[in-house]
Amino acid sequence: MSFLIGEGMTGGYGGADILNGCTIAVDKGEIAVIVGPNGAGKSTAMKAIFGMLNLRQGRVMFDGEDITALSPQERVLKGMGFVPQTHNVFTSMTVEENLEMGAFIRRDDYRQTMEQVYELFPVLKQKRRQPAGQLSGGQRQQVAVGRALMTQPKVLMLDEPTAGVSPIVMDELFDRIIEISRTGIAILMVEQNARQALNIADKGYVLVQGANRYTDTGEALMANPEVRRTFLGG
The missing domain is CATH 3.40.50.300 (P-loop containing nucleotide triphosphate hydrolases)
Structure with a gap:
């Protein structure tokens, strides 16, 4: 199966x-x-x-x-991690805060996972202090995928x-x-x-x-x- x-x-x-x-x-x-x-x-x-x-x-x-x-x-x-098509980022929160929200179920140190997300999507590291609502459509999708990855699915x-x-x-x-x-x-x-x-x-x-x-x-x-x-x- x-x-x-x-x-x-x-x-x-x-x-x-x-x-x-x-x-x-x-x-x-x-x-x-x-x-x-x-x-x-x-x-x-x-x-x-x-x-x-x-x-x-x-x-x-x-x-x-x-x-x-x-x-x-x-x-x-x-x-299981799920990324919906729309409304998939917290627009008023920074990129890094969005990723931290993805780690809400974690009880361990999630900083290594965040570094892995930044390695996968380098532009997010550059823009980590920027509100997600100011990003381009493609960058928002990267935030949404990154946030899902923070749960270690x-x-x-x-x-x-x-x-x-x-x-x-x-x-x-x-x-x-x-x-x-x-x-x-x-x-x-x-x-x-x-x-x-x-x-x-x-x-x-x-x-x-x-x-x-x-x-x-x-x-x-x-x-x-x-x-x-x-x-x-x-």
């Missing part, structure tokens, strides 16, 4: 199901990417795995344990990490995501830039109407003519 798996997930908001039996999994040190058209349930699948959505059917297993009934807070304590979940950033910043963020995965952290992300995301993915999931349409390695999905034509713009 995979390190993290949302298995046969069915659920939604109110009476309507957005997810229809979909399964998403990722292993340690892997990058798994969820792609698909707008309204396919990509972000909803992430929220379900993180416990922000009650499932009517299915379960979430993490490191061999059934965590379906746990709250998001309890999942963070187990080792075993799984890092990213919802549209490159939304609204320039192609150069997107490439840089993807490079950092690869670096993070090489430390053994499992990465699960939803991404609009499907072609670029599948390029770095060990595993890819194409969702349509809340169900798995294609599941394969990133490389195989990139090479699949049907996937290319329908989801990657030819």
